[in-house]
Amino acid sequence: MAITPLGWTELAACRGSEGALFFPPESSERKEDRLERELMAKKICAGCCVRDECLASALERHETHGVWGGLNEVERRALLRP
Secondary structure, eight states, X not given: OOXXXXXXXXXXXXXXXXXXXXXXXXXXXXXXXXXXXXXHHHHHHHTOTTHHHHHHHHHHHTXXXXXXXXXXXXXXXXXXXX
């Protein structure tokens, strides 16, 4: 069974970018390195024409890792709190 990508992903500014910017490494990461990595990812998101769709999709799926729609997992959890 083939998985069809979400339509908005075809227009995403991050498409073709290095995924390592948007997701933490498998090994530990220093706080300074994480902040720098996330800042670079968020700069790509800032100019993306489907940023809102990306964020909405991540919130709907309760995505637990990475930068989606310009927000990291902690920032997305804060949006979902009552």
